[in-house]
Amino acid sequence: MKAADFLRIEQDPGWSMNGDPWTSWHEVLDTGLVERVKRGSLDGISDLDAAQGIARLTYQELLHYGTNQKECKLDNDEIAEVLGALRAVLRRLGIEFRPPFHDFTGFHGYWSKHDMGYSWAARRGYLSELFGPLWEQLDGLEDAQSASAGYRGVDGRMQNIIFASTGFKPEMVMRDAIDNVVEIVEHRDSCLVYDRPLTDAGLTWGEAVAWWRDKQGLGQADDRAVGHDLYRRLRASMRDNGQENQAEVLLFNTYCERYRGAEGMKRPVLLPQVYLHYDPLTRKQRRKLHKGDRLKRERMDFLLMWPGRARVVIEVDGSSTTPRARRHRPGCMGRWRRKTGRCGSRAMRCTGSVAMS
Numbered sequence: 001m002k003a004a005d006f007l008r009i010e011q012d013p014g015w016s017m018n019g020d021p022w023t024s025w026h027e028v029l030d031t032g033l034v035e036r037v038k039r040g041s042l043d044g045i046s047d048l049d050a051a052q053g054i055a056r057l058t059y060q061e062l063l064h065y066g067t068n069q070k071e072c073k074l075d076n077d078e079i080a081e082v083l084g085a086l087r088a089v090l091r092r093l094g095i096e097f098r099p100p101f102h103d104f105t106g107f108h109g110y111w112s113k114h115d116m117g118y119s120w121a122a123r124r125g126y127l128s129e130l131f132g133p134l135w136e137q138l139d140g141l142e143d144a145q146s147a148s149a150g151y152r153g154v155d156g157r158m159q160n161i162i163f164a165s166t167g168f169k170p171e172m173v174m175r176d177a178i179d180n181v182v183e184i185v186e187h188r189d190s191c192l193v194y195d196r197p198l199t200d201a202g203l204t205w206g207e208a209v210a211w212w213r214d215k216q217g218l219g220q221a222d223d224r225a226v227g228h229d230l231y232r233r234l235r236a237s238m239r240d241n242g243q244e245n246q247a248e249v250l251l252f253n254t255y256c257e258r259y260r261g262a263e264g265m266k267r268p269v270l271l272p273q274v275y276l277h278y279d280p281l282t283r284k285q286r287r288k289l290h291k292g293d294r295l296k297r298e299r300m301d302f303l304l305m306w307p308g309r310a311r312v313v314i315e316v317d318g319s320s321t322t323p324r325a326r327r328h329r330p331g332c333m334g335r336w337r338r339k340t341g342r343c344g345s346r347a348m349r350c351t352g353s354v355a356m357s
Contacts (some may be wrong), residue, residue, distance in 0.1 A: 001045065002315075004028050004062050007073060008283075032292065038085035043294075048141055051089045055138065057087050059131050060329045065104050065274075066111065068281065076104045095137050099130060160195040164237035165299060167191075169282060170275075183276035189331075191275075192233070196301040203305035206265030221263070231256060231263025238274045246315045248272070248301055266310075275305040276313060314336055 007027040035043050037050045061079055064071035074082065080103040085292070090097045101107045116122040159180055162170065167190030175183040184193065194203070196211055209223055212230040237249055252272060259267040277298045279286075302314040 002297075003053060003057035005053050006033055006057050006344075020257055027073050028075055029082070031081065033077070034081055034085045040089070041197045042178050047089050048138065049090050051086070051093060051095075052138055054086050054089065055081060055131070056133060058082055059127060062107060063124065063127055064106075065107060066127065067120045072104075075254050079103050090134075093141065095134065097134055159276065160193050161271065161303070161305075162191055162193050162278075163271045163303065164234050165191040165273045165275070166237050166239075169298075172278065172280070191222050191237075194271075198275055198309065199303060200307060201266070202307045202310070203271075205259065205269040208269040208271075209265070232295075234272055245316070251314070251316060252302070268304040270314075271303045271305075272301065274313075275301070277301045 006029060008030050010026065011283065012029050018096075033042075034054070037054055042050055058079075061072055061082070065079075076229075083099070083102060087097060101110050111117060111123050111126070114126075116126060143320050159182065168187040170184045170188060170191050170255075171186035172182050173183050175181045194208070194211060196207070201207075201209065205227070206223075209227050209230060212218070213221065213226045214231075216226075216229065218226050218229070234356075235252070237250070238244055238252065252270060255270045258264075275298055279294050279298060281291070282291070286294075300313045301316050304312040304314070306312055
């Protein structure tokens with residue numbers, strides 16, 4: 001989970017129709033999710049995954065409060081709830097975490113008492129020391145989990161890959177429930193669907209180029225021209241409200257640059273914005289029906305299909321084109337994190353600062 005998973009977008013109830021529509025929406029804490037983390041009643045999400053996300057949120061908010069309080073999304077009572085949930089989930093994991101405060105007010109009192117009142121750098125350094133051992137212990141649990149689970153290909157036959165989404169969430173129906181045949185019935189033009197059988201090599205750039213040639217009717221065009229056309233379509237999916245996540249774009253461009261040319265055609269293709277999970281209802285529909293979220297994330301940043309039916313999911317945290325998002329999480333979070341996903345995928349996560357460096 002990510003820190004952003006604990007926040008949801010709501011419209012300001014005091015906003016007027018005559019006001020600026022861009023200022024009418026803001027992020028608020030998902031208190032129900034925080035409470036479920038505290039009680040340990042998260043369906044389909046492990047305590048370890050929940051701990052990773054809520055620990056990032058806690059660090060992020062404390063850092064904002066200690067250095068630039070205008071960036072804070074939580075108030076004093078909310079950070080107290082988040083800290084309580086973090087301590088609870090860590091206890092279940094056997095990790096001791098006892099910060100000497102319970103909310104923003106207590107944090108302010110602590111830094112004032114310990115000569116950090118006039119130094120943002122001192123407060124930032126203190127938080128790194130406080131959370132550093134926690135990150136290491138969570139990393140250790142993930143490594144142990146990966147070692148015990150092993151690394152193998154996914155069982156079953158791949159039906160399709162839905163990726164490179166550029167617009168509305170596609171609406172799907174299960175045309176044949178016995179054979180798991182899925183059909184996109186609306187917004188198909190907003191995404192790409194790869195439905196060819198995988199070879200022993202996984203899904204290579206060369207195979208993706210051949211598929212794109214047939215799909216677009218590019219006939220006798222050379223592989224370079226077809227590859228460039230596919231590249232441009234994949235890049236188009238990496239925009240959100242007209243803005244690109246610079247860390248994701250840099251990772252994608254670096255990979256494509258590294259493995260361009262004839263040899264690169266044999267390498268796994270890096271697919272962006274992939275639907276790894278799918279909820280038939282949108283979040284708006286769930287709110288209208290008073291139903292809770294079933295999945296916190298549906299799309300993943302990148303997917304590689306390696307030889308032996310192995311899936312590798314890559315998530316890039318933080319760093320976008322907005323000034324607020326450029327404030328990265330702690331450096332020790334920059335290491336690649338590996339785990340075996342619940343759907344048989346290998347997941348790698350890095351912060352935007354690592355991708356940009």
